[in-house]
Amino acid sequence: MGTPSPELVRVADKAAMAQAAADLLLTRIAANSGRIAICLTGGSSPKQLYELLATQSYRDRIPWPRVHWFIGDERFVPPGDPLHNMTMARHAFLDACAPADNIHAIPTETDSPESSANAYARELMAFYGADALDPARPLFDLVLLGIGPDGHVASLFPGYPAVDVRDRWVVGVDKAHVAPFVPRVSLTLPVLASCRTMLFEVGGTDKRPILARVLAGEDLPANRARSNETTTFLIDDSAWPEQSGKLPHALIVMGVSSSGKSTVGEALGRRLGWRFEDGDSFHPPANVAKMSAGQPLTDEDRWPWLQAIADEVARCRAKGEPIIIACSALKKTYRKILVGDPRDVRLIYLEGDRELIGDRMGHRKGHFMPPGLLDSQFATLEPPGADEHPVTVSVDEPVESIVDDILKQLAIGQDRA
Incomplete structure (x- = not known):
């Protein structure tokens, strides 16, 4: 080790x-x-x-x-x-x-x-x-x-x-x-x-x-x-260096289910001393019941969930409280709700292929999303483009190495134009 x-x-x-x-x-x-x-x-x-x-x-x-x-x-x-x-x-x-x-x-x-x-x-x-x-x-x-x-x-x-x-x-x-x-x-x-x-x-x-x-x-x-x-x-x-001094007030850790959003988000929170929240906790009960039954969510299901997360981000920004939230944020339209146009909210995209993440999901216990929904997640996924200024990291690394990569990119990356 x-x-x-x-x-x-x-x-x-x-x-x-x-x-x-x-x-x-x-x-x-x-x-x-x-x-x-x-x-x-x-x-x-x-x-x-x-x-x-x-x-x-x-x-x-x-x-x-x-x-x-x-x-x-x-x-x-x-x-x-x-x-x-x-x-x-x-x-x-x-x-x-x-x-x-x-x-x-x-x-x-x-x-x-x-x-x-x-x-x-x-x-x-x-x-x-x-x-x-x-x-x-x-x-x-x-x-x-x-x-x-x-x-x-x-x-x-x-x-x-x-x-x-x-x-x-x-x-x-x-x-x-x-x-x-x-x-x-x-x-x-x-x-x-x-x-x-x-x-x-x-x-x-x-x-x-x-x-x-x-x-x-x-x-x-x-x-x-x-x-x-x-x-x-x-x-x-x-x-804090000028660029690091402009660390965002909110980080959205995104990716498909079982990409490690919560694990990476929690580790990142410990390293930065920031509060971490799992986006799943913002789902209304109806969404949880639907996913537990193996039914994919529709966009109509997602809007109130995404808005609840966006409201929490806005609340934290207004109070000057940094926060990290894990959220799948699969589509650009979803991310527009979460991020909007503030310069102090950044996306952390956990990138991995279907085989690797499918294997992880197969070993995951106690989560309400069954493995069968992974294909629908990959079908829905729109990886963030350069215009969204994501911090993109591979999930095929140990958690601490992923966090190191994220911090390095945040510290030396360019400010958003």
Whole structure:
């Protein structure tokens, strides 16, 4: 099984991002009744989160004696230096809240970054109780990361050998790719991946260019850093690239029965943090009874159903609430009712041949549409044309790959003319 794809969660601003990150951190802590390990990050992105953790409403909910605090990378400068990552975290919340023995800083008062890397690797191994990582027993409960302007994470820079290191826990980096140009010490990608949750914070207009490259799937350290379990990107409105910032308010996932509309729609909703609704739930009882009896619906049957979905889309658009709805939407006339002419409603067309989808339908249980109606659906289907600006994806792929393809097309596709 491959590494799970990340969930993208859009928030209003940096304050909302800090609160969402703090809440997720508390959820992760609450899931472990034993010793807890959190891996922090440096830079400017997490400072608001750290200060929030020091406030009474969060501070009182953290079992400080059980939580150990590590850091994903460090600048090779003495503790107390303004560039020192763990010093920033200590000043923001650790010194006031955490037991001193639970703060695990990378030692930087050694003779070289490599010496520091080796010392920190020994500390991590001692904490873990082994010198080899077991995927079934993650080192960290949560790893916090940001994304650098070049796509680096921790101090793993694009094109640097350290990105490809698989046989070490920590490496020294002699020269940084971006400012400040000081040597670094960094955990490697396999060690960062050894976590229950990997959480990225991405905020500010200065992150727009690199986030566009990340969402487009470019081979960058930020796209290689993934938890073996769950990865979440918290992205504030100002960081979304111009095209991604114009993501539609509504997505209609369309296709014939058994093409996977609900499965893909739900997965897409989880990744975007959007509400998902199955269009079947908008059918009036008479339509459900008719289909259960094996009778195809007429257009007269469909109009009130389509209008009910269109009304829900309009309601959500008016309130600024993004929504994903699965709906067969087989004919262009049906889609005109659903989409109309707004620029912020997009079609996601799940494309597949009769043989593949027929096989899926044969294994489907508990749905009110019998397999015999599939032929009538294909006969009715009018695939969306270029003038409808659909996002077209093949259903002959794993669900997460389909969602990746959809997000990639939405992120880098052209706006509707």
